Amino acid sequence: MATTDKEVNELIKREYEHGFVTEIEADTFEPGLNEDVIARLSAIKKEPEWMLEWRLKAYRRWLEMDEPDWAHVGYPKIDYNSISYYSAPKRKEDMPQSLDEVDPELLKTYEKLGIPLHEREKLAGVAVDAVFDSVSVATTFKEPLAKAGVIFCSISEAVRDYPELVQKYLGTVVPHGDNFFAGLNSAVFSDGTFVYVPKGVRCPMELSTYFRINAANTGQFERTLIIADEGSYVSYLEGCTAPMRDENQLHAAVVELVALDDAQIKYSTVQNWYPGDEEGKGGIYNFVTKRGACIGKNSKISWTQVETGSAVTWKYPSCVLRGENSVGEFYSVALTHNYQQADTGTKMIHLGKNTRSTIISKGISAGKSSNAYRGLVKFGPGAEGARNFTQCDSLLIGDRCGAHTFPYIESKNKSAIVEHEATTSKVSDEQMFLCRQRGIDPEQAVSMIVNGFCKEVFKELPMEFAVEAGKLLEVSLEGSVG
Amino acid sequence: MLSIKNLHASVEGKEILKGINLEIKAGEVHAIMGPNGSGKSTLSQVLAGNEAFEVTEGEVTLNGENLLDLETEERAREGIFLAFQYPVEIPGVSNLQFLRTAVNAMRKHRGEEEMNAAEFMKLAKEVSKQVDLDPSFLKRGVNEGFSGGEKKRNEIMQALLLQPKLAILDETDSGLDIDALKVVSDGVNALRSEDRAILMVTHYQRLLNHIVPDYVHVLAGGKIIKSGGRELALELEEKGYGWLGIKDEETADSAAN
Numbered sequence: 242m243a244t245t246d247k248e249v250n251e252l253i254k255r256e257y258e259h260g261f262v263t264e265i266e267a268d269t270f271e272p273g274l275n276e277d278v279i280a281r282l283s284a285i286k287k288e289p290e291w292m293l294e295w296r297l298k299a300y301r302r303w304l305e306m307d308e309p310d311w312a313h314v315g316y317p318k319i320d321y322n323s324i325s326y327y328s329a330p331k332r333k334e335d336m337p338q339s340l341d342e343v344d345p346e347l348l349k350t351y352e353k354l355g356i357p358l359h360e361r362e363k364l365a366g367v368a369v370d371a372v373f374d375s376v377s378v379a380t381t382f383k384e385p386l387a388k389a390g391v392i393f394c395s396i397s398e399a400v401r402d403y404p405e406l407v408q409k410y411l412g413t414v415v416p417h418g419d420n421f422f423a424g425l426n427s428a429v430f431s432d433g434t435f436v437y438v439p440k441g442v443r444c445p446m447e448l449s450t451y452f453r454i455n456a457a458n459t460g461q462f463e464r465t466l467i468i469a470d471e472g473s474y475v476s477y478l479e480g481c482t483a484p485m486r487d488e489n490q491l492h493a494a495v496v497e498l499v500a501l502d503d504a505q506i507k508y509s510t511v512q513n514w515y516p517g518d519e520e521g522k523g524g525i526y527n528f529v530t531k532r533g534a535c536i537g538k539n540s541k542i543s544w545t546q547v548e549t550g551s552a553v554t555w556k557y558p559s560c561v562l563r564g565e566n567s568v569g570e571f572y573s574v575a576l577t578h579n580y581q582q583a584d585t586g587t588k589m590i591h592l593g594k595n596t597r598s599t600i601i602s603k604g605i606s607a608g609k610s611s612n613a614y615r616g617l618v619k620f621g622p623g624a625e626g627a628r629n630f631t632q633c634d635s636l637l638i639g640d641r642c643g644a645h646t647f648p649y650i651e652s653k654n655k656s657a658i659v660e661h662e663a664t665t666s667k668v669s670d671e672q673m674f675l676c677r678q679r680g681i682d683p684e685q686a687v688s689m690i691v692n693g694f695c696k697e698v699f700k701e702l703p704m705e706f707a708v709e710a711g712k713l714l715e716v717s718l719e720g721s722v723g
Numbered sequence: 724m725l726s727i728k729n730l731h732a733s734v735e736g737k738e739i740l741k742g743i744n745l746e747i748k749a750g751e752v753h754a755i756m757g758p759n760g761s762g763k764s765t766l767s768q769v770l771a772g773n774e775a776f777e778v779t780e781g782e783v784t785l786n787g788e789n790l791l792d793l794e795t796e797e798r799a800r801e802g803i804f805l806a807f808q809y810p811v812e813i814p815g816v817s818n819l820q821f822l823r824t825a826v827n828a829m830r831k832h833r834g835e836e837e838m839n840a841a842e843f844m845k846l847a848k849e850v851s852k853q854v855d856l857d858p859s860f861l862k863r864g865v866n867e868g869f870s871g872g873e874k875k876r877n878e879i880m881q882a883l884l885l886q887p888k889l890a891i892l893d894e895t896d897s898g899l900d901i902d903a904l905k906v907v908s909d910g911v912n913a914l915r916s917e918d919r920a921i922l923m924v925t926h927y928q929r930l931l932n933h934i935v936p937d938y939v940h941v942l943a944g945g946k947i948i949k950s951g952g953r954e955l956a957l958e959l960e961e962k963g964y965g966w967l968g969i970k971d972e973e974t975a976d977s978a979a980n
């Protein structure tokens with residue numbers, strides 16, 4: 242009705258905070274993709290022969306695959322030969338060995354994004370791997386982590402320095418042929434983060450990666466691999482932003498998590514890629530494959546995501562619950578506005594006995610956006626006593642947006658139990674009137690109501706990020722009310 | 724303080740208020756009674772600035788200032804408070820956070836420092852005791868799962884926190900048990916002061932034993948058809964609305980009360 246519609250029209254005129262471009266000299270490949278490009282990429286990264294072979298195998302497989310079209314999203318066909326597959330800031334030395342050697346221009350960029358890379362600053366308890374376009378430019382707190390036995394480095398370094406670990410696990414959770422975008426990523430991934438937490442170690446600090454796309458016409462294809470050995474624990478966060486550009490840019494990442502016996506991985510994402518402008522021009526295509534394998538008994542993988550950016554999001558962080566008594570969790574807030582489209586959700590694949598999973602999804606749609614939850618809960622024949630709880634809530638702001646829910650359940654085990662709850666609600670005129678009657682600005686009212694709606698998910702985020710996420714929603718809904 | 728002249732308002736094209744005239748001075752308590760559907764809540768909502776209602780004629784001033792020009796939140800900051808007949812729920816937003824945001828919005832408007840969480844918590848606990856609500860209600864979602872009576876007490880708690888100039892109480896007494904009626908009345912009486920006015924809508928004369936009004940008005944068919952002192956309420960209780968010459972359809976539901 243009158244109030245809310247008017248407000249919403251104004252609210253969706255928000256500003257994207259991180260839209261600036263860093264002027265920095267870069268080495269960028271000509272657009273185009275073929276085996277030579279992959280070989281060049283591999284050579285630049287000084288990769289061993291096996292890695293190149295792995296990539297080429299993936300590439301050949303990818304050539305035979307079709308882009309998925311089942312998602313509830315629409316976008317013009319992507320010409321994969323018009324994208325540049327590598328862009329890295331020029332540097333004097335081959336690899337920066339310490340923070341002092343990182344280009345000051347880059348340090349400034351991260352500072353501006355609120356991610357200071359000095360170890361003593363705001364994020365004193367969080368180790369950061371900063372990935373800029375195709376490369377990791379710095380990784381903080383490496384030494385204290387090494388003391389604890391934790392390996393935290395860029396995946397490129399890991400390929401060179403820890404080949405046995407990488408070879409053992411890379412592609413085991415998300416294989417080459419898993420899907421079109423994962424195949425592409427396997428062929429051309431340029432950097433990302435590698436984490437290994439040894440047996441019995443509780444990682445002494447939060448680990449994080451901050452992804453920044455800067456260069457135009459390039460795609461970002463990062464690869465993250467996290468291995469939690471028996472009885473270990475790690476909490477990992479990722480954040481992402483990009484400049485405002487009129488052209489769409491592709492981000493196709495793959496994240497693989499492996500949890501062995503009694504290990505726990507908590508993976509949190511605050512995704513704020515450039516969403517495009519009010520008319521739906523520009524923005525990032527975020528086509529991401531994230532999957533965790535609970536291999537060991539009593540292991541646990543927990544995904545928490547706050548998705549506010551990107552023009553199109555296609556993302557289903559999933560858990561394969563193989564180990565007995567293993568646990569998978571998925572907590573998600575996905576906010577879309579203007580012309581953003583999101584098709585996101587999860588897959589919980591129960592294979593082991595007494596495996597349990599929880600799915601809490603909160604979709605918020607404003608403007609003319611479209612927001613879909615897609616979730617699969619599957620019980621294999623061996624999933625004796627397994628159970629899932631799914632709660633899927635949608636909140637609509639205004640009446641020109643859409644929310645859709647696509648839950649799929651497949652069960653091959655009669656003892657498995659699924660509980661499913663779903664609600665759709667609106668920010669009502671009455672709620673807005675109550676807030677305003679108490680002197681609260683309409684903008685603040687909407688953001689308060691939306692935050693309240695997301696509470697169950699926010700409480701799963703690490704402290705530093707919970708505050709950030711709340712603020713992010715506020716900014717995402719910002720734009721004065723007339 | 725509040726001056727209403729020939730106020731007409733409609734909702735979805737249907738005229739509900741058909742020329743209301745009312746003067747309220749600081750320090751006064753006015754009671755509005757009248758049959759169901761006569762426009763009492765509409766008047767309250769229009770004064771508070773609910774955009775679902777359209778003012779088609781007339782004027783309203785608050786301390787000389789044109790109230791109808793102000794946005795809802797601006798009216799609130801100028802001191803208009805409405806205790807809702809049917810308070811709405813806001814799931815997931817804690818009562819405490821909601822109240823603090825409201826109090827701080829008012830403070831900001833007055834150029835005062837915002838209250839931090841700890842300070843506010845202390846204040847809110849005191850006020851919740853005043854309306855006999857357990858402090859645990861501060862942690863719950865706004866009106867989320869509150870009983871009818873708890874919602875009403877929550878409304879009065881908000882009035883006590885926000886200290887308005889004009890408190891409009893729309894049937895704050897409905898659905899209260901005897902003890903709660905006492906608590907709520909005490910709360911309202913605590914609000915009474917020289918520089919504050921209270922406009923309360925009620926169907927029950929028994930509330931007026933607790934909160935003694937200076938004036939009683941009868942609203943019927945979108946107009947104030949009779950005004951008087953405290954004794955008018957007693958007379959209404961005895962005789963109903965019929966003797967005032969209200970058409971049958973307008974009294975149809977009032978017997979139920």
Ligand SMILES: Nc1ncnc2c1ncn2[C@@H]1O[C@H](COP(=O)(O)OP(=O)(O)OP(=O)(O)O)[C@@H](O)[C@H]1O
Nearest residue numbers: 734735739757758759760761762763764765766775
């Ligand atoms: N949003 C609306 N749409 C349509 N009609 C409405 C709306 N709001 C109020 N009305 C109508 O306006 C008239 C007056 O309603 P109002 O709520 O002001 O009555 P009231 O005097 O408060 O009644 P009660 O004693 O039952 O609370 C009623 O006929 C009601 O149906």
Ligand SMILES: [Mg+2]
Nearest residue numbers: 763764765808
């Ligand atoms: Mg009413």
